[in-house]
Amino acid sequence: MHVQIVLFDGFDPLDVIGPYEVLHAGGAASGGAVSVELVSAEGPREVVGGTGELALRATAALDPARPGVVLVPGAAGRVGAPDEEPDPDAAEPSIPVLLGRTLTTGLPALLKAALDHPAVTLATVCGGALVPAMAGLLEGRHVTTHHLGLDLLDATGAHAVRARVVDDGDLISGAAVTSGLDLGLYLLEREVGPRIAHAVEELFAYERRGTVWHPRGPLPAAF
Structure with a gap:
């Protein structure tokens, strides 16, 4: 399994580094089955992230036709009030503004190509789900994001789910920032096997939380 983690200006470093370390460790534990x-x-x-001046280097261009996983992180910036109008000229851009700026780049077209490819799974962490959603790519799909963005997800036509990790086939999403660890471990379990995922859990002394939500099975009765 090859994973391409996408960097964009203002990305959230924890959304990137959490899954990166989990997946890199999975590669070591599996003898190179994960890269x-x-x-x-x-x-x-x-690429400069949204937390201070922390920058990471992208070593290649996103290839939407390469089999494996394309992982989109969220942004880090000022949260702002729920009813605040985004100000693109503010000294400290808000998270919605940072995510919205990705729509003016080549990223949405690349993500569409990735979603259209039968051998590619799109994964998102936190607000990263809003990038393809705002580009109109997730209509009718089950997906999660940070709880502050669930209403916006619904507004794009996606089915927002309040769960830590949601598996909708070729679309896997994680909720808030630390869920990137859970998403990385789930990718290892799903694509490489539970023994590898468990070995990485033990290495990091971290256990996934909650049940991975799937769009199958009977609907629960009201409590």
Whole structure:
């Protein structure tokens, strides 16, 4: 399994580093069955995140036709009030503004190509789900994001789910920032096997939380 983690200006570092470390450890535990790299829509470049001046280097351009996983993180910035109008000229951009800026890049078209490819799974962490959602790519799909963005997900036509990790086939999403660890472990379990995922859990002294939500099975009765 090869995983391309997408960097964009203003990305949340924890959304990137959490899954990266889990997946890299999974590669070591599996004898190389998992590989992971940092990419961007523009190609190799230094990308500045939204937490201070922390930057990471994308070593390649996102290839939407490469079999495996494309993982989109969320953004880090000012949260702002729920009813606040986004101000693109603010000194400290809000998270919605940072995510919205990705729509003016080549990223949405690349994500559409990835979703259209039968051998590619799209994964998102936190607000990363809002990037393809706002681009109109997740209509009718089951997906989660940070709880502050669930209403926006619904507004795009996606089915927002209040769960830590949601598996909708070729679309896997994690909720808030630390769920990137859970998502990484679930990817290892699903694609490589539970023994590898468990070995990484033990290495990091971290256990996944909650039940992975799938769109199958009977509907629960009201409590």
